[in-house]
Amino acid sequence: MVVLRRGEVxxxxxxxxxxxxxxxxxxxxxxxxxxxxxxLAPLEPEVLSVAGRAVxxxxxxxxxxxxxxxxxxxxxxxRLLARLHAVPLTLLPALPPAGGPARAARAVRRxxxxxxxxxLVRRAFAELPAPxxxxxxxxHGDWHLGQLVRRDRWLLIDVDDLxxxxxxxxxxxxxxxxxxxxxxxxVWDRFLGAYQASGGPALGAGQDxxxxxxxxxxxxxxxxxxxxxxxxxxxxxxxDEVEHSxxxxxxxxxxx
Amino acid sequence: xxxPKCRGNMRTYERNGVHIEQCDGxxxxxxxxxxxxxxxxxxxxxxxxPPPPAPGPAWGAPQHHGGHGGHYGHKRQRSWxxxxxxx
Numbered sequence: 001m002v003v004l005r006r007g008e009v010x011x012x013x014x015x016x017x018x019x020x021x022x023x024x025x026x027x028x029x030x031x032x033x034x035x036x037x038x039x040l041a042p043l044e045p046e047v048l049s050v051a052g053r054a055v056x057x058x059x060x061x062x063x064x065x066x067x068x069x070x071x072x073x074x075x076x077x078x079r080l081l082a083r084l085h086a087v088p089l090t091l092l093p094a095l096p097p098a099g100g101p102a103r104a105a106r107a108v109r110r111x112x113x114x115x116x117x118x119x120l121v122r123r124a125f126a127e128l129p130a131p132x133x134x135x136x137x138x139x140h141g142d143w144h145l146g147q148l149v150r151r152d153r154w155l156l157i158d159v160d161d162l163x164x165x166x167x168x169x170x171x172x173x174x175x176x177x178x179x180x181x182x183x184x185x186x187v188w189d190r191f192l193g194a195y196q197a198s199g200g201p202a203l204g205a206g207q208d209x210x211x212x213x214x215x216x217x218x219x220x221x222x223x224x225x226x227x228x229x230x231x232x233x234x235x236x237x238x239x240d241e242v243e244h245s246x247x248x249x250x251x252x253x254x255x256x
Numbered sequence: 257x258x259x260p261k262c263r264g265n266m267r268t269y270e271r272n273g274v275h276i277e278q279c280d281g282x283x284x285x286x287x288x289x290x291x292x293x294x295x296x297x298x299x300x301x302x303x304x305x306p307p308p309p310a311p312g313p314a315w316g317a318p319q320h321h322g323g324h325g326g327h328y329g330h331k332r333q334r335s336w337x338x339x340x341x342x343x
Contacts, residue, residue, distance in 0.1 A: 146340075240335045255315070
């Protein structure tokens, strides 16, 4: 995947791995009135093809700078997710499944080594419980702070994993960070509180939010640990402390 | 034992250490000395300790259970910032 910006236009050449037929309805969904003000709308609602690569065209927005994390708009991200999850699917083109679960599986498959850490991560993945119920709502599929840009307001970006799924997966990455002791509890509370106050449907009403967060947060913990293992192997280094805390989380998961 | 109200037969049940006599006829309940107080005590204990809201998963890092763990001191670490922004 390659992203190029020129002036006010951003061109994204999608990965050759991506399924173009799945990308088309995703792109049309972001161009639809139902997602206006929630997701960044493309400049061109159809997927273009350049030298065999699928290409999409977007207006430029300002991302969160990496030195702005202390003032990151967690609440705004949560509110946008709550609004996305509440969009009736009947107002959108028929969407493929959201990409979250496939992403977790892919991350685990990319680990090539077979040391104790890889074995632990694979075991935590293999032992994930089957979902008891599968809500089917509009779901971003890969949410993190890099998926917010500001134009006249904050908007969600990245169509590649948008689809029909369990919206709790969109909250699962911050949930995994929180459970790993990485995300400060106060920040997690702000994020979760803003989601619930906006009527976000992912976690049920009045229940323990972790009933529905538990499985996707486990899956994201496994995914993040697997990505860390792959990155460390590629760079021929040990896991750093942040990455190690995700492996520790996997260890607690298999013992829970 | 006979029911003091309708003279029906009273049957003995035990619930959480409290003996209860209940009449098969009028369903009236007879408590022994001190048992009403025991029931009241159990009731107020039930209402006084609502289950605490679970602040995290069973497998969460130890600070979720009142400890002082966590890695927040490293929040400016590049690795953590990369986590926040990368897929």
